[in-house]
Amino acid sequence: MAWMAWTWQTALFFGAVGLGLAVMTLAEIRWPTQSRRGFLPMATTRGDRFFISLLGSAFIHIAWLAATDLPVALASLLSLGYAALVMSKG
Amino acid sequence: MQRANNRAWLAVAPVVLVVAFTAIAPLMTVVNYSVQDIFDVHTRLFVGLDWYRETLRDPRFLEALARQLGFSALVLALEIPLGIWIARCMPLQGRMTVAFLIVLAVPLLIPWNVVGVIWQIFARPDIGLLGAAVTALGVSYNYTSSALDAWITLALMDMWHWTSLVALLCFAGLAAIPPAYYQAAELDGASRWQVFRHVELPHLKSVLTIAVLLRLMDSLMIYTEPFVLTGGGPGASTTFLSQYLTSMAVGQFDLGPAAAFSVLYFLLILLLCWLFYTSVMKRGDEAA
Numbered sequence: 001m002a003w004m005a006w007t008w009q010t011a012l013f014f015g016a017v018g019l020g021l022a023v024m025t026l027a028e029i030r031w032p033t034q035s036r037r038g039f040l041p042m043a044t045t046r047g048d049r050f051f052i053s054l055l056g057s058a059f060i061h062i063a064w065l066a067a068t069d070l071p072v073a074l075a076s077l078l079s080l081g082y083a084a085l086v087m088s089k090g
Numbered sequence: 091m092q093r094a095n096n097r098a099w100l101a102v103a104p105v106v107l108v109v110a111f112t113a114i115a116p117l118m119t120v121v122n123y124s125v126q127d128i129f130d131v132h133t134r135l136f137v138g139l140d141w142y143r144e145t146l147r148d149p150r151f152l153e154a155l156a157r158q159l160g161f162s163a164l165v166l167a168l169e170i171p172l173g174i175w176i177a178r179c180m181p182l183q184g185r186m187t188v189a190f191l192i193v194l195a196v197p198l199l200i201p202w203n204v205v206g207v208i209w210q211i212f213a214r215p216d217i218g219l220l221g222a223a224v225t226a227l228g229v230s231y232n233y234t235s236s237a238l239d240a241w242i243t244l245a246l247m248d249m250w251h252w253t254s255l256v257a258l259l260c261f262a263g264l265a266a267i268p269p270a271y272y273q274a275a276e277l278d279g280a281s282r283w284q285v286f287r288h289v290e291l292p293h294l295k296s297v298l299t300i301a302v303l304l305r306l307m308d309s310l311m312i313y314t315e316p317f318v319l320t321g322g323g324p325g326a327s328t329t330f331l332s333q334y335l336t337s338m339a340v341g342q343f344d345l346g347p348a349a350a351f352s353v354l355y356f357l358l359i360l361l362l363c364w365l366f367y368t369s370v371m372k373r374g375d376e377a378a
Contacts, residue, residue, distance in 0.1 A: 042372040066146035
């Protein structure tokens, strides 16, 4: 695995994404998702909203890094809020 | 209630393994590289998100990004209508259809670097057929010294190479429309435009979605043809993201910044394709 140049920070990141996917899979088995309309402009399933949360969070971080020198942890907090909003009301 | 049998998912497991080995693990490695300063395999330094910050504030990256988006928008705006038009002009049956299909397929069979070489010679103002003809008409044209000429040549080259893909996909879509639709339109006295708008275009939606997605992704990743034709010049006027990335990764061997660049590039393509796909599907759901 040395060729993959792991750091504990990236391992934590991928672990969190992997855990998210595992939870989503289990949730899908236990409570099969229904497509629904929220504040997003199209009907989405739980998986769609998870993907939108991840992609949106990535771009929140990108915008943060491009625009400000403030700590990135604030962008992560903002992303968590955004993800919670999309997952619950999206 | 009948319970779903999920054992079929096991059949997908080999594909998942192959994708994990060939795509996911390399992508994770790129992400790992993007947060480190890589000196060699064993010597590396964690730098956090510094490479991302540096890349996002690099004027050359932003200029290459703007050029990239402009190029993609330009070729899509040219190739999609032209591909539809060519497909509509083609006979749906008969010997001529086969001849058309063969002619259209030829550019798709030519390797990208060969296309670059063909156009490099074809567009030369001194010996190239196109370049010499344009010059003989009294038009000042030189793609090696004029940014505008370089862009026009690149766009023409891309159209020459890829419009036939759009045309072939649209032809397949048109050939699948049952004749009864045309007969009904004729009985209603529909004009040629109305037939296209209300009969053909709705039936072409699926193939056009595929065509636009393929051309969007491919134009966003274009590398070989402009590299061979213009080398990114004159100046940096035709240096797109992929060329700039290659100069960082291979030319300067800056693996950390190049990895951060790659992740940003990947996310951009992912976002654009997802936005396009979602908007098309949404329109389809609303129309249904």
